[in-house]
Amino acid sequence: MFSYERRMANFSRNYMSIFFHIGQYILWMGRVFKRPEKRSIYRQRIFEEIQNVGYASIGLVALVSIFMGAVLTIQLAYNISSPLIPIYTVGLGVRDSLILEFSPTIISIILAGKVGSSIAGEIGTMRVTDQIDALDIMGVNSTGYLVGPKMIAAIICNPFIVIMSISLGIFGGYMAGVLTGEVSGTDYIYGIQYWFQPFYITYALIKTVVFAAIITTVPAYFGYHASGGALEVGKASTVSVVYSIVIILTFNLILTQMLLQ
Amino acid sequence: MIEVKGLNKSFGDHHVLKNIDAQFHKGQVNIIIGQSGSGKTVLTKCMVGLHDADSGTIEYDGRDFASMTFKEKKLVRQDIGMLFQAGALFDSMTVEDNIMFPLSMFTDQTQKERKERAQFCLDRVNLTNAGKLYPSELSGGMKKRVAIARAISVRPKYLFCDEPNSGLDPKTGLVIDELIKDITEEFDITTIVITHDMNSVIEIGENIQFIYKGEKWWEGSKEEILRTNNQEVVDFVYASKFMKKVRADLAK
Ligand SMILES: Nc1ncnc2c1ncn2[C@@H]1O[C@H](COP(=O)(O)OP(=O)(O)OP(=O)(O)O)[C@@H](O)[C@H]1O
Ligand SMILES: [Mg+2]
DSSP: OOOHHHHHHHHHHHHHHHHHHHHHHHHHHHHHTSOOSOHHHHHHHHHHHIIIIIGGGHHHHHHHHHHHHHHHHHHHHHHOOOTTSOTTHHHHHHHHHIIIIIIIIIHHHHHIIIIIHHHHHHHHHHHHTTHHHHHHHHTOOHHHHHHHHHHHHHHHHHHHHHHHHHHHHHHHHHHHHHHHTSSOHHHHHHHHHTTOOHHHHHHHHHHHHHHHHHHHHHHHHHHHTOOSSHHHHHHHHHHHHHHHHHHHHHHHHHHHHHHOO | OEEEEEEEEEETTEEEEEEEEEEEOTTSEEEEEOOTTSSHHHHHHHHTTSSOOSEEEEEETTEESTTSOHHHHHHHHHTEEEEBTTBOOOTTSOHHHHHHHHHHHHOOOOHHHHHHHHHHHHHHTTOTTOTTOOGGGSOHHHHHHHHHHHHHHTOOSEEEEESTTTTSOHHHHHHHHHHHHHHHHHHTOEEEEEEOOHHHHHHHOSEEEEEETTEEEEEEOHHHHHHOOOHHHHHHHTOSHHHHHHHHHHHO
16 A cells, blocks of 8 residues: 555654654753752752652552562462572562562653653643743743753652662562462571672662653653644653653663673 | 834744734734734744744844843843733642742742732732632633733733633623733833734724734724725724624714
């Protein structure tokens, strides 16, 4: 149905549009870092956003983490059938999987869905109802005012959230091991202390901070550049979650390659 | 005074504004009229820099807006009050916080002074007790009035109003028109009002600019607009039966 030329034209347009978005995103982010008009208001906005971006996510993250730890424990215990592998390996395995991948990456992806869609919706609605124009007209740097505090709030909160997720995941694993009788409490606790690499925590926190910036600024970018009405805001919100996740996965790969040599 | 010269603006292939020249005077209510889609909102958005014009100049009291630095533009914008077609109040803030917002952003006033100023502006638009409400709790007309209160809270030198009385009953519309006229004269500001409402034109219009399909077609006073023979203006002004009757009476 599609001619070759048509397909090539579509391809190059989409290809260009990715570069267009990257360029526009970088220029736009430049405005986030401009000096704020008034520090006291900016500070107050950061506290508000800590409430929205961080505090409001704790319940969901706690729930997901406990179940994640529990399932990991049961799966690992099930897979270790050889008598040559000591059972405390389960504790170690759960700990490292949580620290390296589950807590920083999976939790960030979940937050990209939860926090990201709400940011894109909020900023997109402000755009289509002229509220962003109203800020600009007043002489406020709308990008800095709207996006900066969200990004800073997430960068402050998410490391705590991820540490909490790791702890609760390990706790969930303990409960699952003990309740199912697959792993004894002593073995599990021995395992989670065995051959602990403090650098893994650093690695996890670096990833978390980078992901925190992605899950706030990418949806904000899509919301900020929305146009039209409620329909377009909804679309921007969906698209922004997809982009955030893809970008998180890409950076996960890059950072892992860079940091775990 | 704001002076626009040779302004052009296109969106893609769509040439919206064609070589607009217009002057908006200080201490007067300057009115922009024209059919829906003729480019009135785009014209004002270009004037305040929300859209970049393709060519032409915009001068605020002799200072060319386009050639200003980012910082200078910000300073000019702090002298601009704007009333958007849909109000554009901040949903997340109470009415009072909406009005105090530009003050807390750009002045060093204390909380008490800001509150007093907000209350003064609310009184001015007859909404003395609405301070603690959220925009979602207001009617359309109340939103418009709050938006006016927010626009005047910073004592602007230039006030832009995009259809201040559309969607309002004639009486409230009149109250808002008079409010705009009073504020303009009281504080000697350059006010620009977009409207399709001939009542407001007759009521408060001093310097009227008629935009037709993106071109500046006609300008004059409210006395002149009733007597002009320009066909497009006549079609616009005397569109309704009521106005046709007015024209017949005038002819007598
Ligand atoms: N952001 C935009 N992108 C593309 N086209 C636009 C944009 N804004 C306005 N237009 C087009 O410019 C033309 C003029 O629009 P404008 O909003 O200025 O009309 P208006 O005179 O204010 O009409 P109304 O009285 O209905 O508000 C319309 O044809 C519209 O489609
Ligand atoms: Mg309009």
